[in-house]
Amino acid sequence: MRVLVTGGAGFIGSHYVRSLLAGEYPAFAGAEVVVLDLLTYAGTRTNLPADGHTFVHGDIRDPAVVGAAMAGTDVVVHFAAESHVDRSITGAADFVSTNVVGTQVLLQAALDAGVGRFVHVSTDEVYGSIDEGSWPETHPLEPNSPYSASKASSDLLARSYHRTHGLPVCITRCSNNYGPHQFPEKVIPLFVSNLLDGKKVPLYGDGLNVRDWLHVDDHCRGIQLVAEKGRDGEVYNIGGGTELTNRELTHRLVAAVGADESMIEKVADRLGHDRRYSVDWSKIADELGYAPRVPFERGLAETVEWYTANRDWWEPLKAR
Numbered sequence: 001m002r003v004l005v006t007g008g009a010g011f012i013g014s015h016y017v018r019s020l021l022a023g024e025y026p027a028f029a030g031a032e033v034v035v036l037d038l039l040t041y042a043g044t045r046t047n048l049p050a051d052g053h054t055f056v057h058g059d060i061r062d063p064a065v066v067g068a069a070m071a072g073t074d075v076v077v078h079f080a081a082e083s084h085v086d087r088s089i090t091g092a093a094d095f096v097s098t099n100v101v102g103t104q105v106l107l108q109a110a111l112d113a114g115v116g117r118f119v120h121v122s123t124d125e126v127y128g129s130i131d132e133g134s135w136p137e138t139h140p141l142e143p144n145s146p147y148s149a150s151k152a153s154s155d156l157l158a159r160s161y162h163r164t165h166g167l168p169v170c171i172t173r174c175s176n177n178y179g180p181h182q183f184p185e186k187v188i189p190l191f192v193s194n195l196l197d198g199k200k201v202p203l204y205g206d207g208l209n210v211r212d213w214l215h216v217d218d219h220c221r222g223i224q225l226v227a228e229k230g231r232d233g234e235v236y237n238i239g240g241g242t243e244l245t246n247r248e249l250t251h252r253l254v255a256a257v258g259a260d261e262s263m264i265e266k267v268a269d270r271l272g273h274d275r276r277y278s279v280d281w282s283k284i285a286d287e288l289g290y291a292p293r294v295p296f297e298r299g300l301a302e303t304v305e306w307y308t309a310n311r312d313w314w315e316p317l318k319a320r
């Protein structure tokens, strides 16, 4: 079996690859693993083990590179994307070209190569913002940021390749991830690394935006269940973390690092800031037996410990 992982040098993709190579997904034991990654500012080979996989340094928007990497592939797990909402507000062009055009290039190559499974890793942000309750997979897509709009576009292209061509696509839509190896522009590693450096942490607006925090290991196990057992053409929400306001999260991080609350600095809110995300993940639980395993208290403590112990990993990335 040959598994092509796009974006495998980033936060979630590298966790998936490390788990796969460590034998945590027995159904894929012995698979040939190929990582395709452009190594943008967000990707680093220091996220990956030195061996056990083939690394292709290339762009998902390049049909020649993608066609060559796709040849002989059985399963595609597509993580590669521009992923940071704030960057999409100051410049959306790369989000459209990588997330939309790049995904279409991959889908076409997968169709041409006759792959048996294409998992498109999407996000709960495609649904927009919800004040109460949780979104089922059937909820309309109402993305609010250029990032989430580009992800919604790629999500719909993936769906269309199933409906039009019968490509065996599954789409996952997950809530906010946390864990080791997350690029230090995202809130948890940004705040932890700032606090470790004695710097203040910028809390957007009133701090009452709510996010569901899921450990990256739980997300990757959900993706793996979908890769193995998902039904063609279906969408699966992945959630079940811990819903917290940004203010609550910040207080926990300050306490975990042993700093004090004077380090919290309120800053102007993010433009178009979604108030709350919440997915209904009963479909993947009922159909595929998914359940998150990492309790937030433990996962967050281990994540803070990891950033504390791995300054060598994040310091150069923060300087990028």
Ligand SMILES: NC(=O)c1ccc[n+]([C@@H]2O[C@H](COP(=O)([O-])OP(=O)(O)OC[C@H]3O[C@@H](n4cnc5c(N)ncnc54)[C@H](O)[C@@H]3O)[C@@H](O)[C@H]2O)c1
Pocket (backbone or CB within 6 Å): 006, 007, 008, 009, 010, 011, 012, 013, 036, 037, 038, 039, 040, 041, 042, 043, 044, 058, 059, 060, 061, 078, 079, 080, 081, 082, 083, 084, 098, 102, 121, 122, 123, 124, 151, 173, 174, 175, 176, 177, 178, 183
């Ligand atoms: N981080 C989250 O909380 C979260 C939640 C739900 C879904 N997702 C989705 O999961 C996926 C992975 O997210 P992440 O947080 O690991 O992102 P990340 O930014 O850490 O990693 C993205 C990776 O994609 C690579 N990449 C970017 N453009 C590329 C291109 N044109 N060609 C090839 N490679 C390219 C980068 O080099 C990097 O290694 C994304 O599709 C994202 O939308 C993320």
